[in-house]
Amino acid sequence: MSAASDADLPFMHRALQLAQQGRGHVEPNPMVGCVVVKAGEVIGEGYHQKFGGPHAEVNALANCGEASLEGSTVYVTLEPCCHHGKTPPCTDALLAAKPARVVVAMQDPFPKVQGGGLQILAAAGMEVCVGVLGDEAQRLNAPYLKRQRQGKPWLIAKWAMTLDGKLATANGSSKWISSEEARAEVHRIRGLCDGVMVGSGTAKLDDPLLTTRPPGPRTAARIIVDSQASLSESSRLIKTIDQAPVIVATSPNAPPERLERLQHAGCDVIACPGNDHVARLDFLLDELAQRGMTNILVEGGSQLLGLLWDNRQIDEVYAFVAPKIAGGKEAISPIGGQGIASMENATQLTRTNVKTYGNTICVHGFTGFTDQQGS
Secondary structure, rough: OOOOOOHHHHHHHHHHHHHHOOOOOOOOOOOOOEEEEEEEEEEEEEEEEOOOOOHHHHHHHHOOOOOOOOEEEEEOOOOOOOOOOOOHHHHHHHHHHHHEEEOOOOOOOOOOOOHHHHHHHHHOOOOOOEEOOOOHHHHHHHHHHHHHOOOOOOEEEEEEEEOOOOOOOOOOOOOOOOOOOOOOOOHHHOOOOEEEEEEHHHHHOOOOOOOOOOOOOOOOOOEEOOOOOOOOOOHHHHOOOOOOOOEEEOOOOHHHHHHHHHOOOOOEEEEEEEEEOOHHHHHHHHHHHHOOEEEEEEOOOOHHHHHHHHHOOOOEEEEEEOOOOOOOOOOOOOOOOOOOOOOOOOOEEEEEEEEEOOOOEEEEEEEEEHHHOOO
């Protein structure tokens, strides 16, 4: 493996920019971008555009047209694949193109790759360099990496609250806290996710649709964590089951007649083993990841968010804060669960940014929980 130089950085930056264009279109695959450079000039570029379609390297090489790749450098944000999946190995395309050098941001942890692609290229005599903007590449594909390394989906917590930190009034009234513009942003986020998850209390009190309006690149399954299978047949979720799947996660002691009723209505019922909520949630997350779900938006309620937070499963946060005050000591706050005893142990979000949507402020950031667990 060879060393990188500062001259490599702008081309890998461009490859990372290209990769981001695949967000919402390529999952459960990773987002990948590729740039081909010869004599300091870009002669081709591409990215993985759609799941099942050509990978970034193939698109970039095709973009080169009739140009000779002799003496060229290929920059790619993830190790080229070396196995037959929905498409042929990208290593085959690179071997045929014969660039002089391949610069890779990071190794792919997928078991059928995991360094194999790099070895094939190096064995063919190509100069191979790994690690250029590796941290940026890891951040870009953090959801993919969590699913590969931990077997769990990336969880994005979203809530809207009043200025005094209330999700709803004491009697559960919550429509609407945030602005219309903020709600449009939530729909945009939903359209990039594989699932939207809520607890049974939220499903009952709010009777939400949880669909994406207008539709986005992905159609998110509506996931209801409902130990007793209490979701009503008259709910808007079931009435719109033709628009997006409804998954109901239940406990082993849910009444059989309720399970049968939900299945008859078209719901996908997942019976989650375990003696407590934590064990059942852990099983559910494993199951969703095995189904190929990469990003799941968790929209409440407080109990579900609290359980996931206490168990350090939340990876990303969108907190919408409206200039309203609800008051009430019994009114609900966003994160339930056990919480912390000392403020010095509070989680500090990283890579935060603040945007305004109408009269609502959104704080977006990352928890770092997955990094702390060795992902």
